[in-house]
Amino acid sequence: MTKQIIEVENLSYKYKDATDLALKNISFKVQENQWLSIIGHNGSGKSTLSRLLNGLLVPEENPDTKIVIDGLELNSENLWKIRDKIGIVFQNPDNQFVGTNVQDDVAFGLENRNVPRSEMIKRVDAALSAVGMQSYKNAEPQMLSGGQKQRVAIAGIIAIEPKIIILDESTSMLDPEGRNSILKLIRKLQQQKGMTVISITHNIEETLHSDDILVLDSGKKVAQGKPEKIFSNMEMIKKAGLGLPFIYELKQELSKNGVEIPSDVSTEEKMVEYLCQLNSKM
Numbered sequence: 001m002t003k004q005i006i007e008v009e010n011l012s013y014k015y016k017d018a019t020d021l022a023l024k025n026i027s028f029k030v031q032e033n034q035w036l037s038i039i040g041h042n043g044s045g046k047s048t049l050s051r052l053l054n055g056l057l058v059p060e061e062n063p064d065t066k067i068v069i070d071g072l073e074l075n076s077e078n079l080w081k082i083r084d085k086i087g088i089v090f091q092n093p094d095n096q097f098v099g100t101n102v103q104d105d106v107a108f109g110l111e112n113r114n115v116p117r118s119e120m121i122k123r124v125d126a127a128l129s130a131v132g133m134q135s136y137k138n139a140e141p142q143m144l145s146g147g148q149k150q151r152v153a154i155a156g157i158i159a160i161e162p163k164i165i166i167l168d169e170s171t172s173m174l175d176p177e178g179r180n181s182i183l184k185l186i187r188k189l190q191q192q193k194g195m196t197v198i199s200i201t202h203n204i205e206e207t208l209h210s211d212d213i214l215v216l217d218s219g220k221k222v223a224q225g226k227p228e229k230i231f232s233n234m235e236m237i238k239k240a241g242l243g244l245p246f247i248y249e250l251k252q253e254l255s256k257n258g259v260e261i262p263s264d265v266s267t268e269e270k271m272v273e274y275l276c277q278l279n280s281k282m
């Protein structure tokens with residue numbers, strides 16, 4: 001049986017001095033061990049939502065609003081227990097650095113959680129190797145490139161092994177190869193450790209492998225569902241100011257030419273397979 005790990009009900013948020021709400025009455029659920037992608041145009045509220053989930057931002061008091069993380073209601077009493085469960089890799093890696101060198105930085109979260117020193121060294125080394133930054137362990141974080149900073153920020157979170165990991169555009173500065181290898185690493189952790197992943201991304205191709213996609217548009221939730229469902233709704237995607245993954249563009253073009261591709265053909269690999277067997281029948 002799947003367990004619900006995040007439950008959000010009627011969540012709104014307005015920044016001080018802002019005229020409009022950044023989030024408008026959002027409700028959604030996430031099952032444990034799932035990969036949820038959050039997509040939406042610039043300013044649609046994605047980062048705001050991630051900061052509300054771990055109590056970095058606090059919504060106005062409202063009896064209808066509820067945020068429950070792993071069975072705990074988010075309130076001042078449970079705040080630190082909840083922060084222990086969620087690791088966020090922030091959109092701008094510069095906002096994440098606290099240590100004077102890379103390894104201290106990665107160790108920071110472990111120190112806060114009173115992990116014994118010998119265990120800490122092992123976990124820092126393993127996390128830095130996993131993201132390919134072992135040889136930079138004594139470097140100053142400010143000296144790193146944007147992509148290297150993102151790798152270190154990710155190492156800092158995976159060292160903690162939180163139950164929930166939130167990636168806010170965390171691989172945006174990496175090249176496609178680097179991005180793929182980091183995403184593969186996170187997927188492996190998700191599978192091996194039963195982690196739940198929330199990935200906020202502008203890279204629409206990346207969302208194809210998610211279990212679930214949440215679409216935000218100007219602070220409102222406009223859709224949630226499996227990739228096939230989300231990307232079959234062209235009108236909604238267009239209205240939300242988003243593009244389609246290549247495979248769905250291709251489906252559309254083929255459909256215009258009278259070739260209908262079944263809905264379960266939802267990845268590039270499946271498409272290649274399908275087109276090959278179609279070709280062999282002709």
Ligand SMILES: Nc1ncnc2c1ncn2[C@@H]1O[C@H](COP(=O)(O)OP(=O)(O)OP(=O)(O)O)[C@@H](O)[C@H]1O
Nearest residue numbers: 015018022040041042043044045046047048049091
């Ligand atoms: N600190 C702040 N003070 C006031 N308004 C803010 C603040 N941070 C964000 N906003 C506003 O809240 C809205 C949602 O912003 P948010 O950063 O959550 O969007 P986003 O979906 O993460 O965008 P992006 O894709 O550009 O990262 C925007 O209108 C933004 O201008």
Ligand SMILES: [Mg+2]
Nearest residue numbers: 046047048091
């Ligand atoms: Mg953002």
